[in-house]
Amino acid sequence: MLKTIFKRLLQLIPILFLVSTIIFVITRMIPGDPAATMLGPQAPVDAVEQLREELGLNKSIGEQYLIYLKDIIKGDFGRSYQYGQSVTSLLFERFPNTLLLSIVSLFLALIIGIPIGIISATKHYSIFDYVSMIIALIGVSMPIFWLGLMLVLIFSVNLQWLPSIGMGSLQNGLWDFISHLILPSVALATIPAATFARVTRSSMLDVVKEDYIKSLRSKGIKEKSVIWKHALKNALPPIVTVIGLQTSSLLSGAILTETIFSWPGLGRLIVDAIQNRDYMLIQGAVLLIAFIFVFINLIVDITYLYINPKINYDGKGGDK
Amino acid sequence: MKNIKRNIALLLVLVFSLTLIAGCGDPDKKGGDTTGNGGSKGVKDPTTVAEEDKFGGVLKIALSSTPKNLDPILYTGVYESNIISNVCDTIVNYSQDLSEIVPNLATEWTSNEAGTEYTFKLRNDVYFQKGKYQDGRQMTAEDIKYSLERSAKESSLNRLGMLEKIEVINEFEVKAYLNEPNAAFLTALTDAGNSIIPKEEVEGHGDKFGFNLAGTGPFALEEFKIDQEAILKRNDKYWAQKPYLDGITFKFITDRNQMTNALRTREIDIATDLGGESVKIVKDDKNLKLQEVPGLHVAYLYMNLMEGPTADKKVREAIIRAVDIDEMVKGIYQYDEAQRAYLALPPGSWGYDESLEDLVPSYDPELAKKLLKEAGYEDGFSLNIYTSDAPARVKMATILQGYLKENLNIDLKINTAEWGTFSEIASKGKADIYGMSWTWYPDPFFFLNKMFHSSEIGALGNGQGFNNPEVDKLLDDALKITDQEERAKLYKEALKIITESYARIDYSNEKVIYGFSPAVEGFQMRADQKKIFVSEDINVWLND
Numbered sequence: 065m066l067k068t069i070f071k072r073l074l075q076l077i078p079i080l081f082l083v084s085t086i087i088f089v090i091t092r093m094i095p096g097d098p099a100a101t102m103l104g105p106q107a108p109v110d111a112v113e114q115l116r117e118e119l120g121l122n123k124s125i126g127e128q129y130l131i132y133l134k135d136i137i138k139g140d141f142g143r144s145y146q147y148g149q150s151v152t153s154l155l156f157e158r159f160p161n162t163l164l165l166s167i168v169s170l171f172l173a174l175i176i177g178i179p180i181g182i183i184s185a186t187k188h189y190s191i192f193d194y195v196s197m198i199i200a201l202i203g204v205s206m207p208i209f210w211l212g213l214m215l216v217l218i219f220s221v222n223l224q225w226l227p228s229i230g231m232g233s234l235q236n237g238l239w240d241f242i243s244h245l246i247l248p249s250v251a252l253a254t255i256p257a258a259t260f261a262r263v264t265r266s267s268m269l270d271v272v273k274e275d276y277i278k279s280l281r282s283k284g285i286k287e288k289s290v291i292w293k294h295a296l297k298n299a300l301p302p303i304v305t306v307i308g309l310q311t312s313s314l315l316s317g318a319i320l321t322e323t324i325f326s327w328p329g330l331g332r333l334i335v336d337a338i339q340n341r342d343y344m345l346i347q348g349a350v351l352l353i354a355f356i357f358v359f360i361n362l363i364v365d366i367t368y369l370y371i372n373p374k375i376n377y378d379g380k381g382g383d384k
Numbered sequence: 385m386k387n388i389k390r391n392i393a394l395l396l397v398l399v400f401s402l403t404l405i406a407g408c409g410d411p412d413k414k415g416g417d418t419t420g421n422g423g424s425k426g427v428k429d430p431t432t433v434a435e436e437d438k439f440g441g442v443l444k445i446a447l448s449s450t451p452k453n454l455d456p457i458l459y460t461g462v463y464e465s466n467i468i469s470n471v472c473d474t475i476v477n478y479s480q481d482l483s484e485i486v487p488n489l490a491t492e493w494t495s496n497e498a499g500t501e502y503t504f505k506l507r508n509d510v511y512f513q514k515g516k517y518q519d520g521r522q523m524t525a526e527d528i529k530y531s532l533e534r535s536a537k538e539s540s541l542n543r544l545g546m547l548e549k550i551e552v553i554n555e556f557e558v559k560a561y562l563n564e565p566n567a568a569f570l571t572a573l574t575d576a577g578n579s580i581i582p583k584e585e586v587e588g589h590g591d592k593f594g595f596n597l598a599g600t601g602p603f604a605l606e607e608f609k610i611d612q613e614a615i616l617k618r619n620d621k622y623w624a625q626k627p628y629l630d631g632i633t634f635k636f637i638t639d640r641n642q643m644t645n646a647l648r649t650r651e652i653d654i655a656t657d658l659g660g661e662s663v664k665i666v667k668d669d670k671n672l673k674l675q676e677v678p679g680l681h682v683a684y685l686y687m688n689l690m691e692g693p694t695a696d697k698k699v700r701e702a703i704i705r706a707v708d709i710d711e712m713v714k715g716i717y718q719y720d721e722a723q724r725a726y727l728a729l730p731p732g733s734w735g736y737d738e739s740l741e742d743l744v745p746s747y748d749p750e751l752a753k754k755l756l757k758e759a760g761y762e763d764g765f766s767l768n769i770y771t772s773d774a775p776a777r778v779k780m781a782t783i784l785q786g787y788l789k790e791n792l793n794i795d796l797k798i799n800t801a802e803w804g805t806f807s808e809i810a811s812k813g814k815a816d817i818y819g820m821s822w823t824w825y826p827d828p829f830f831f832l833n834k835m836f837h838s839s840e841i842g843a844l845g846n847g848q849g850f851n852n853p854e855v856d857k858l859l860d861d862a863l864k865i866t867d868q869e870e871r872a873k874l875y876k877e878a879l880k881i882i883t884e885s886y887a888r889i890d891y892s893n894e895k896v897i898y899g900f901s902p903a904v905e906g907f908q909m910r911a912d913q914k915k916i917f918v919s920e921d922i923n924v925w926l927n928d
Contacts, residue, residue: 094804094805095801095804095805095808095809096802096803096804096805096806096807096808097804097807097808098804100804100807100808100811100844101803101804101807102460103460103540103541104460104461104462104541105807105820105822105844105845106541106824106830106834106844106845107460107541107542107843107844108541108542108545108843109840109842109843110542111540111541111542115540146452146453146460147452147453147610148452148453148455148458148591148594149591154610157610158611213641216642216645217645220645220649221645221648221649224649227649227651228642228645228646228649228651229635229637229642229645229646229651230612230613230635230651231612323638323639324639324642325642326612326635326636326637326638326639326642328609328610328611328612332611332638333611336450336611339802339803339804340804341804
């Protein structure tokens with residue numbers, strides 16, 4: 065198993081190299097001169113020229129690419145043009161905020177989605193099953209930005225229970241911190257929660273029909289134990305896959321959610337960087353996200369190994 | 385049985401959905417007191433509030449973009465200046481109505497005959513806010529020299545390029561030498577980019593000075609969190625008067641809907657840059673106040689003067705006459721967020737000349753057709769218009785497309801791009817027509833020289849290649865004299881030639897529109913969008 069993990073880690077290197085090259089090419093292909101964009105419509109021509117020189121934009125693309133690669137290997141992502149700060153420090157200032165939002169949302173989605181899926185499967189064709197599955201269907205098809213706006217209208221503007229924008233600070237007390245987190249994380253958790261509920265239900269339904277469940281029941285083992293211990297364990301692999309997929313897409317969802325709730329995370333930073341042609345910042349941020357993506361996939365694969373040792377990524381023996 | 389259950393389930397879901405939809409309704413119609421722990425109930429009659437009761441409270445104001453760098457010489461956006469100008473002072477300012485330059489850190493000034501030397505007398509009661517590298521020392525002539533020369537040499541937008549050097553005459557008197565006569569010098573000095581700052585802090589903090597900005601203004605910067613907020617605290621030693629407010633928090637909210645929502649929930653006290661439906665929402669909410677002033681703003685369509693059919697003046701006149709500009713403006717600004725424009729200068733500028741408005745060709749489709757025929761384009765042609773992807777520009781292009789097709793059989797292809805892409809195409813003269821807007825200081829120099837002087841061809845201001853030696857000369861001459869009335873005369877002459885050249889359609893002056901919670905007292909809106917909370921005449925306070 066360790067060997068597999070190590071191998072997968074090695075695979076990260078070519079992937080990230082490829083990603084960094086693609087990002088470099090794409091950012092250069094977006095039309096618009098970063099120097100002119102940054103300085104705005106009223107910039108004198110000589111000021112724009114001077115900035116181009118400072119930023120190294122006068123060098124050939126090949127030269128720029130070599131410098132970029134060399135810096136990345138050194139772990140230096142350059143300086144953001146617009147903020148005048150190192151990209152690394154900007155990313156690490158913001159990343160924890162996105163991570164917090166994503167983890168809370170994932171947690172919410174798990175504790176809501178999976179139990180609902182299990183109960184729906186065990187109480188098949190009950191009212192609970194119908195209601196929760198229809199809501200789940202609405203949930204997966206709900207655009208996040210619409211849901212976010214509705215949540216703000218209901219809970220902030222009309223009821224005035226929760227703040228509508230920004231991130232709270234622990235310095236202002238625990239409630240300030242939590243209250244700012246509720247609406248964005250609920251908005252972000254909706255799609256994954258609904259997905260988890262649907263997948264858990266169908267996976268569980270498949271499992272409870274199996275003969276060994278019947279035999280467990282016939283042995284007189286408690287229903288609770290049959291469902292939560294035996295059935296759930298065997299229903300897990302598809303659920304874990306979906307958790308992995310949803311975790312990755314939480315990141316893209318976070319970008320929208322952050323925009324709606326003025327949450328100071330990576331998403332807003334990237335959108336702003338693209339609008340302002342902040343090459344260095346775009347490159348650094350996309351690389352970071354690519355890394356997280358690949359990393360989550362790695363974790364999912366490792367989790368498979370753990371929950372189902374029969375899976376073998378080396379392709380030697382076992383039923384792949 | 386199954387069916388009954390399914391029906392019950394559907395019913396429950398329906399109820400759930402209705403609850404959601406109810407959230408979209410107008411909260412005011414629900415009656416009761418849903419919209420306001422603030423509301424108007426806590427507000428007292430401002431005339432009866434005792435002086436000492438006006439002190440206290442933190443005002444929260446939202447800016448519609450994220451400031452990036454608060455170092456005066458490094459800022460390039462618009463929004464940074466709002467924060468900088470509350471922390472720092474400039475030596476002169478524009479008066480509240482923007483008609484003249486008034487004293488600030490400098491009490492009086494004189495210039496020599498040639499307009500190349502300016503002598504300023506300074507206040508002797510001004511102190512810097514305490515920082516890490518100085519303990520709130522007095523501001524002197526040396527600081528003026530340091531700050532302005534730093535800007536002249538290092539400003540990323542070249543805001544003080546005309547300044548050669550500053551000479552310290554005595555502790556409270558300086559003399560500025562210009563490279564050549566430049567009447568826009570005083571206006572340039574009003575820019576937050578030319579704020580007076582303490583050398584110790586700049587050098588001590590280095591790259592991080594933007595996060596540790598210090599100056600002589602009414603509020604001191606306590607914390608600047610990129611993408612979130614800038615927190616300012618009262619400067620008790622402010623020279624003009626003691627601020628009523630304990631502090632100001634600038635919140636950065638890029639979406640108008642979010643901003644209006646935050647205003648309704650009292651998470652902010654002032655929402656700036658309202659437009660579109662947000663204007664209506666604030667207007668309709670009886671717990672909020674809406675205020676507007678005409679902005680120093682012109683939105684225009686600039687036609688290519690160097691190549692293509694629009695290089696022909698007759699074609700340009702035909703295009704102008706084919707568009708009912710009044711109707712177009714009504715169509716673009718459904719919530720009355722702008723007034724119809726005529727000239728390339730906003731009416732708020734002191735170079736504006738109402739008598740020139742008649743020179744703008746009026747709507748006359750028949751004459752337009754005839755002109756196009758005379759120009760040899762009887763069957764029409766196709767043109768490309770470029771605009772940014774801002775909703776107001778896209779709407780404008782669509783309306784224009786209708787008029788040109790209907791009246792002149794011109795096929796207008798609409799190309800929208802986000803700002804970076806757009807500005808590159810427009811400044812290189814690659815567009816047949818481009819639509820954008822211009823907003824800057826009240827001095828006509830910042831409109832006319834930047835958009836019509838031949839030296840600006842290739843920059844975004846004059847991307848379409850306006851080139852008229854007579855205009856160049858008038859604009860140059862207007863810079864060489866310092867008397868504002870004399871200058872205005874020259875600018876009006878230039879503006880006349882510009883208007884008669886039919887180079888553009890100047891269609892709207894957008895208004896500056898803010899929403900306020902009723903608690904805000906004493907705030908005065910300005911056409912230049914400067915947000916002044918405390919000065920010699922202004923002291924904003926919170927009535928709650």
